[in-house]
Amino acid sequence: MMPNQRAKPTLRRRQLGRMLERCREDAGLTQQAAAASMNWPHHKLSKIENARAHIPAKDVEPYLRKCGVTDEAFILALANLAKNAAKKGWWAGFGDAILTTYMDHISVETEATRIRYYAPNLIPGLLQPRNYAREIIRATGTLVPELVEARVDVRTARQAVLTKAERPLDFWTVINESVLHHEFRENPEAMYEQLERLLELSQRPTITIQVMPIRAASHPGLLGLFSLLDFEKPYPSIVQVEDIRGSSFIEEDSDVQAFENAWERIIAAALPEDRSRELIKKVMEERRS
The missing domain is CATH 3.30.870 (Endonuclease; Chain A)
Incomplete structure (x- = not known):
């Protein structure tokens, strides 16, 4: 990769961003409102959903709770995905x-x-x-x-x-x-x-x-x-x-x-x-x- 070339997001990170976006939309929240509920700047959530920024695993559960998600298995699955998003095989x-x-x-x-x-x-x-x-x-x-x-x-x-x-x-x-x-x-x-x-x-x-x-x-x-x-x-x-x-x-x-x-x-x-x-x-x- 050339020095000034932006790295392509991993598939894991893209999957996570899409699923977080879907949860937010299902809750009827705008990006601004969802970001504000976590005391994040709007651009941070935008980058997470577009796989240009990483969400720490510890933030996944509180964020999903803000979106009204109650399925414990789903929350754990996305937290694990965030944890392993950059993991090497x-x-x-x-x-x-x-x-x-x-x-x-x-x-x-x-x-x-x-x-x-x-x-x-x-x-x-x-x-x-x-x-x-x-x-x-x-x-x-x-x-x-x-x-x-x-x-x-x-x-x-x-x-x-x-x-x-x-x-x-x-x-x-x-x-x-x-x-x-x-x-x-x-x-x-x-x-x-x-x-x-x-x-x-x-x-x-x-x-x-x-x-x-x-x-x-x-x-x-x-x-x-x-x-x-x-x-x-x-x-x-x-x-x-x-x-x-x-x-x-x-x-x-x-x-x-x-x-x-x-x-x-x-x-x-x-x-x-x-x-x-x-x-x-x-x-x-x-x-x-």
Whole structure:
């Protein structure tokens, strides 16, 4: 980040600001009135709601009481969110190997209870074995070998959310059939290993893999990759979209609902789980013949 560039608010801080704003509005309070009730200047609350300033965890409960909130579990959840808004995770130890936008990606992935991921052009990172991950990282960047390996390490570490002993991530993905036919000429085994991994993971009760057939009917996924992330209550669901520059998030409720509707149409157009497994097996057999 350049010396005079303002740091981007973390997703945790943006979530907290939105939820505090919603509580204030539900109470019928203006920013001026709510700020005055806490003896704050108006601009302080404005910055908190816009994720440009941090609210200390100790101030969350009295502020929510001023807004008429009585749900103890909700108050505790927001106080914990304020406490952890700037907390660093395991990924901080990888330093320059992780871009700032990727840190947000890993953070929400770690905290999510369910992810629904439409993958039109590649296998989702959480399902990639090291060999496949290495080929994808090489192909999508101009990195020195050491940095490639560091990012492969990060991608592998992320996958722990699928197998953790307590409440593993519920992961549901739709993968385009064409992705199953990718070729890595210098490493032909990488794709076969990936197909094996898909079959293995599809047996887990918390992982659902569907394949979108090449001849599928038109569906909203034709517009590109996205994922829906759900969290424990009271935190709202969000959408993540990715491109060559990294990730960005969609957080407005009405926008998230549009992606929820699109997801339902996508899974309806895709093959069911059993037929998806059969197709993956068929592609594997063709590669070995």
